[in-house]
Each structure stands twice: as structure tokens, then as C-alpha cells.
Amino acid sequence: xxxxxxxxxxxxxxxxxxxxxxxxxxxxxxxKLIRGTGRGMRTVNALKDISFTAYEGESVGVIGFNGSxxxxxxxxxxxxxxxxxxxxxxxxxxxxxxxxxxxxxxLSGEKNVMLGGLALGFTKGEIDDKYDDIVDFAGLRDFIDxxxxxxxxxxxxxxxxxIATSRQHEILIVDEALSVGDREFRERSEERIRAIREAAxxxxxxxxxxxxxxxxxxxCIWIDKGVLVMDGEPExxxxxxxxxxxxxx
Amino acid sequence: MNLAEYAAENNLHRVGARPPLHAxxxxxxxxxxxxxxxxxxRIQAQHxxxxxxxxxxxxxxxxxxxxxxxxxGIILGSTRPPNFIEFLIVGLFxxxxxxxxxxxxxxxxxxxxxxxxxxxxxxxxxxxxxxxxEFLNFVPKLIVMVTIVAIFGSPPNIRWLLLLPLIALxxxxxxxxxxxxARLTVHFTDLNKLLPFITRILFYTSGVFFAIETVFAGHxxxxxxxEFQPFHEFLSLARNILIENTPVDTMFWLYASVWAxxxxxxxxxxxxxxxxxxxxxx
Numbered sequence: 001x002x003x004x005x006x007x008x009x010x011x012x013x014x015x016x017x018x019x020x021x022x023x024x025x026x027x028x029x030x031x032k033l034i035r036g037t038g039r040g041m042r043t044v045n046a047l048k049d050i051s052f053t054a055y056e057g058e059s060v061g062v063i064g065f066n067g068s069x070x071x072x073x074x075x076x077x078x079x080x081x082x083x084x085x086x087x088x089x090x091x092x093x094x095x096x097x098x099x100x101x102x103x104x105x106x107l108s109g110e111k112n113v114m115l116g117g118l119a120l121g122f123t124k125g126e127i128d129d130k131y132d133d134i135v136d137f138a139g140l141r142d143f144i145d146x147x148x149x150x151x152x153x154x155x156x157x158x159x160x161x162x163i164a165t166s167r168q169h170e171i172l173i174v175d176e177a178l179s180v181g182d183r184e185f186r187e188r189s190e191e192r193i194r195a196i197r198e199a200a201x202x203x204x205x206x207x208x209x210x211x212x213x214x215x216x217x218x219x220c221i222w223i224d225k226g227v228l229v230m231d232g233e234p235e236x237x238x239x240x241x242x243x244x245x246x247x248x249x
Numbered sequence: 250m251n252l253a254e255y256a257a258e259n260n261l262h263r264v265g266a267r268p269p270l271h272a273x274x275x276x277x278x279x280x281x282x283x284x285x286x287x288x289x290x291r292i293q294a295q296h297x298x299x300x301x302x303x304x305x306x307x308x309x310x311x312x313x314x315x316x317x318x319x320x321x322g323i324i325l326g327s328t329r330p331p332n333f334i335e336f337l338i339v340g341l342f343x344x345x346x347x348x349x350x351x352x353x354x355x356x357x358x359x360x361x362x363x364x365x366x367x368x369x370x371x372x373x374x375x376x377x378x379x380x381x382x383e384f385l386n387f388v389p390k391l392i393v394m395v396t397i398v399a400i401f402g403s404p405p406n407i408r409w410l411l412l413l414p415l416i417a418l419x420x421x422x423x424x425x426x427x428x429x430x431a432r433l434t435v436h437f438t439d440l441n442k443l444l445p446f447i448t449r450i451l452f453y454t455s456g457v458f459f460a461i462e463t464v465f466a467g468h469x470x471x472x473x474x475x476e477f478q479p480f481h482e483f484l485s486l487a488r489n490i491l492i493e494n495t496p497v498d499t500m501f502w503l504y505a506s507v508w509a510x511x512x513x514x515x516x517x518x519x520x521x522x523x524x525x526x527x528x529x530x531x
Contacts, residue, residue, distance in 0.1 A: 006259050011252035051252060079265025080366055082525050088264040089256035093369065101363035106294035115290055118283035119368050147297065 007171055007202045008054040008077060008094065012086035015047040015072050015226075046072040048226045049086070054219075059203045061213035061234055063241055064223040070206050073223060074173045077204065094171035094204075097164045097196075105149040109140055109159060112148055116163040130166045137192070138162035139185065158185055165192050172200040210238045265369075267524040274517070277371045284374050288382035306386050307393050310345055314338050321458045330460040335402040335492045340457040342394045343487045344480060346387040347423050348448045353379040354427020355434045355444055358527055365527055372527045373520055376431040380424045391416075395491070403493045411490045418509040419483055425512030428520040435527060455480035476501070479508040 019042050047069050054060050064070050075081040078094045102119035103112045113134050117127035135144050138158040140151075148156060174193060197203050197216065207213050213220055213234055220237035222230040224244075230237045256263075268276065277284075296302045318337050322329060330336045357375040358365060365372065391412075399405050434440045456464075461481055465472040475481050476498065482505040489497035 006255070006261065009252050009256040009259075009261055011256065053252070053255075075366065077264065079369055082265060087253065089253070089261035090264045091259075091261050094264065095369075096367070098367050101361075101367045104290055104294045106297040107290055111290055111293075115286055118280075118286055119364075119370065121280075121370065124282055 004055040006053045007056050007091040009089040010050055010052050010073075010077070010086075011089065013047055013050040013073075013076060013083050013088060014045065014085040015069075015076055015081055016084040017044045017046055018042070019044055046226050047076065050223075050226075050228050051086075052221065052228065052231055054202055054204075056201055058219055059197065059205060059217040061217035061220040061237075062204055062206045062223065063208070063210065063213060063220065063238070065245075068223045069226040070223055071175065072226075074175065074204060074206055078173060090171060092170045094173060095167070095169045096173045097175065098160075103148060103160065106147055108147055109135070109144040109151070112159065113144075113163060116160070117166070120163070120167055122167070134162045134166050137165075137188070154182060154185075161189055165189075165196055168199055169196070170201045172196065172202070173204045173206070175206045210242065214238060265525055267521070270518070270521055273371055273373070273521055273524070277373050277377070280370060280374050283370070284378045284381055287374070287378040288385055291378075291382055292385060303389070307389050310342055310390055311393065313345075314341055317341065317458055325459060328459075328463065330463065331494065332402055332492050335398045336460075336488060336495075337458055338394055338397055339488050339491055340484050342387075342390050343419070343484055344452060344455060344457045346383055346390070347419060347426070347480065347483065348451060349386075350380045350383040350423035351426045351430055352444055352448060353383060354423075355430035355441060357427065357431045359434050359438065359441060372524055373428070373517075376427045376520065377424065380420070380427045383423070384420055398491045402491070408490055412487070415483070415486050415490065415505075418505050421509035421513040422479060422483070422505075425509070425514070425516030428516030429512075432520050432523050435523070451480055454478075456484055461485075477504060479505065479512075482508065 050073065062070050062073065072081055074096060076083055077088050077090070078096050079088070080096075102116055104115065107115070113131060114127055117130070117134075118124075122130070135141055138155075138161070140155060140159055143151065143155065148159070151159070174197070194216075197205075205213065205217060217234045220230075220232065220234040221228060222237050222241050230240055267273070292303075292306075296305055299305055301308065314334075314337060318334065321337070322333060354376045357379040358372060361375055365375070395405070395409070395412075430440075455478065456475075461475050462472065465475065482501045485495075485497045486501055486505060488495045
């Protein structure tokens with residue numbers, strides 16, 4: 001067996017959130033609901049002792065319910081959410097597809113392309129090179145000088161997608177629901193994600209859709225309540241996940 | 250072999266690890282166009298929807314000067330400093346840029362949660378951009394300030410060029426303050442609520458609208474202590490440059506420089522040493 005090259009190692013990763021809880025604990029005691037103060041620091045263990053190794057060329061699907069810790073795990077892998085205990089090691093800095101938070105609604109599309117590109121780490125020259133491609137892919141040539149707040153939500157989503165996907169990645173994290181906009185754009189965006197996936201070395205795909213995981217992934221990880229439940233062949237993991245989902249209904 | 254050793258053996262690095270200071274600063278420098286664009290675009294966005302647009306950058310402090318001028322001009326009566334209009338406008342404008350840098354620096358990480366959570370770049374970009382934004386705003390104000398002083402007070406002369414090194418010191422000092430506040434508010438969120446009081450206390454105690462030397466003439470110790478109050482030093486130096494008959498201790502240049510360099514250096518180090526904790530949700 002040939003030696004596989006590891007690119008991401010997640011080593012006993014714990015992520016805790018400390019939340020200043022102003023609500024009341026759901027104790028089922030109606031009197032407490034009215035009188036209780038419940039204000040204080042609460043610790044939420046979003047991820048508990050997660051360990052796995054991803055190898056070069058793998059497409060790793062990540063499944064789990066809402067709030068199971070999928071997004072936290074992805075943010076920890078790219079280094080946006082610091083580990084409370086344990087660590088994540090990677091061959092190069094993993095990237096998440098996304099650019100939305102850096103854009104400013106009051107500004108024209110043109111300036112937002114510039115700003116988003118700079119936020120992604122492009123140089124001025126690189127942005128100038130990609131500019132036409134970004135605008136044309138988003139299909140916003142006629143509106144690019146208008147402030148972004150005048151765009152429809154679909155147009156904004158297209159612009160964000162177009163900026164975010166203009167970059168090549170070695171280790172890439174694709175969160176679900178990235179395919180946006182109308183049918184025509186969705187097809188184009190899915191095609192682009194596929195191209196990016198092929199160009200990238202290693203991919204993590206977070207998705208609720210088991211079909212897209214079965215289609216594209218070579219491996220699947222199932223997380224529930226912050227714990228890694230299963231790690232293996234996509235078919236096996238997706239089947240087990242479906243069975244589990246049905247059993248708790 | 251545990252996973253950490255396995256990772257090290259395969260040349261993997263810990264994600265999100267804080268780089269050494271010089272590498273970190275290199276990375277920040279590489280992002281200088283991002284810093285500048287972020288501040289410039291934010292200024293444009295701020296004034297996008299108001300009809301007078303960018304003019305508000307100047308109108309605001311002028312209205313403030315008019316209000317404080319009227320109120321304190323009357324309250325202070327005969328004890329008000331000579332050349333009161335110039336005295337007040339220099340005080341207000343210079344104080345304003347430093348204290349706004351402090352305030353917006355304090356909000357630069359806590360107020361940009363979504364950005365910090367979604368993209369990875371050296372976090373120092375954000376407090377730096379907020380300071381650049383304040384000083385870009387300061388340029389038109391500076392022009393108005395100098396014009397007003399030229400109209401009401403002394404004609405411009407070559408000494409006014411000393412404003413440039415003074416502003417350079419103010420930039421260093423304000424950046425340091427912004428970096429320190431940016432980290433402090435991450436650890437103590439409630440500090441943001443206290444900020445308006447902190448800036449107000451500084452405003453009323455730094456001699457923005459009264460002359461420290463006159464008010465504390467009878468209190469030697471207090472007057473002596475004030476020589477080491479940085480806001481007072483910056484205000485006095487600016488007035489000394491622009492307004493006639495406002496003598497200043499030359500040592501203030503030294504004190505102000507020390508304040509600026511030390512605050513900046515401490516700020517850079519203090520902010521960088523918590524780099525890994527800025528994405529945290531608590």
C-alpha cells in the first residue's frame with residue numbers, strides 16, 4: 001500500500017463557547033420560568049474530542065443535524081474559531097468559500113469586487129486581472145456601478161459567490177447552500193464548484209443533502225452533538241445517518 | 250506516535266497559530282491596500298445616503314465648536330483664554346481625532362464579528378483601518394481648522410509646518426490607543442458601554458476649552474502632573490504652533506514623542522499577543 005500524504009490532522013479537538021446566558025434554563029418547572037434569573041456564564045461544548053486525518057486528494061463530506069457542530073468544526077479547521085483544547089494541523093492554510101461579511105451595501109458592485117478581492121488576499125493586479133471574469137460570471141455587467149443595496153438578494157448572492165470562487169485553493173471548505181440564485185445561475189455555480197473541487201487538493205463539503213455527498217465525496221464524517229459518530233465510506237455513513245434520523249422521528 | 254508528532258513529521262503546521270511578530274507585521278504590511286481601501290470605502294459608505302455627503306465630516310465639528318464656543322464662552326466669562334475661537338477650535342479638532350480613534354479602535358474587532366468569523370487575515374488590519382479612517386476624516390477638518398485660525402488669528406507662517414511632525418506623533422499615539430482598546434474590549438465587552446464616559450472625562454479634563462495653566466495656577470502639583478498628560482501635550486503643542494502668544498514648554502515635544510512611540514509599540518505587541526483569541530465567540 002502506498003503511503004498517503006496527510007494534509008489535515010485534527011488532534012483531539014475541543015471547542016467550548018462561553019455564552020452569557022440571559023435566558024432561563026428549560027427545567028420544566030413553570031415557577032422557575034417566572035422567577036428564575038438564570039443569568040450567568042454557561043459553557044457550551046460545541047466539539048468534543050474530535051480526531052481524524054484527511055489525506056491529499058480526498059473529498060470529505062460532513063453531515064449532521066443543525067447545531068451538531070459541523071460549522072464550528074469547519075471554522076476550527078480554517079483557524080477562525082480557536083481550539084479550546086487540542087489542535088488542527090494543516091499543510092497549508094485551509095480556506096472557506098465566502099466573502100460576504102467584507103462587502104459594504106452602500107458601495108457600488110465595482111468597489112465591492114475590489115474590497116472582497118483584497119479581503120481574500122489578492123493584490124491589486126490580481127483583482128484587475130480577474131475583474132471582468134468576476135463581473136461576467138455574476139451577470140452584473142449592467143448594474144456594476146450601482147450601490148449593492150439596490151441589488152436583489154439573488155444578485156447579491158451571485159456577486160458574493162463570484163468573488164469568493166475566483167480563487168484557487170489547496171485545502172478548501174465548501175459549506176452547503178452555496179449554489180444560489182435562479183436555476184440558470186445555479187447550474188453555472190454548481191459547475192464552477194465542481195471545477196474548483198477538481199483543482200483543489202483536498203475538500204470538505206458540508207451538506208444536508210446526502211445525494212451531493214454520495215455524488216462527490218470519497219469519505220464521510222458524521223457529527224452529532226459535537227461528537228464524531230462515524231467516519232468511513234460515504235455509503236455506509238449516509239445509510240447509518242439516515243437510519244438514525246428515522247429512528248428519532 | 251501521537252497525532253501531533255505525526256503532523257510534525259509530515260510537515261504540517263498548526264492552523265491559526267500566531268506567527269512571530271516580524272512575520273505578522275510583514276503580513277499586515279502586505280495587506281496595506283486592504284487597510285486603506287477598507288477605511289476609504291467605509292468613509293464613502295457612511296455619507297452615501299445623506300444629501301450633504303462628505304460635507305458632514307466638516308459640518309459636525311463646526312457645529313460642535315459653535316455650541317461649545319457659545320456655552321463655555323459665556324460660562325467661563327472673563328477667565329476664558331485669549332483668542333478663544335482659535336483656542337477652542339484647535340482644542341476640539343485635535344482632541345476629536347484622537348478620541349474618535351480610541352472609540353472606533355475599541356469597536357474594530359467587537360463590531361466586525363461577522364468579518365472576523367468568516368475570513369482569515371491578520372486581525373490588526375481592523376484597528377489599523379479604523380485609525381486610518383479617522384485620520385482620513387481628519388484631513389478636511391485640518392484644512393478647515395487651519396483656515397479658521399488663519400482668518401481669526403495670526404496669518405500663516407513657516408512654523409505651521411511643525412504641524413506635520415505633530416500629526417505624525419498623533420497618528421502613532423492614536424494607533425497605539427486603538428490597538429490596546431481593540432483587544433481590551435474583546436476581553437471585557439462591557440468596556441464598550443464605559444467608553445462614552447471615558448472619552449467625556451478626557452474631554453473635560455484635557456483642557457479642550459480651558460487653559461490648564463490658568464485654572465490650576467494655584468495648584469503646583471496638579472499643573473506639574475498635567476505636563477505628563479498626553480492629550481494636554483498634543484493640544485498645547487498644536488496651539489503653540491498655530492496661535493500667537495501660547496507659549497509651551499519645549500520639553501512637551503519630548504514627552505509627546507515618548508508617549509507616541511511607547512503607546513504604539515505597546516499597542517502592537519499587546520494586540521499581536523492575543524491574535525489567536527479574536528475569533529472566539531465568548
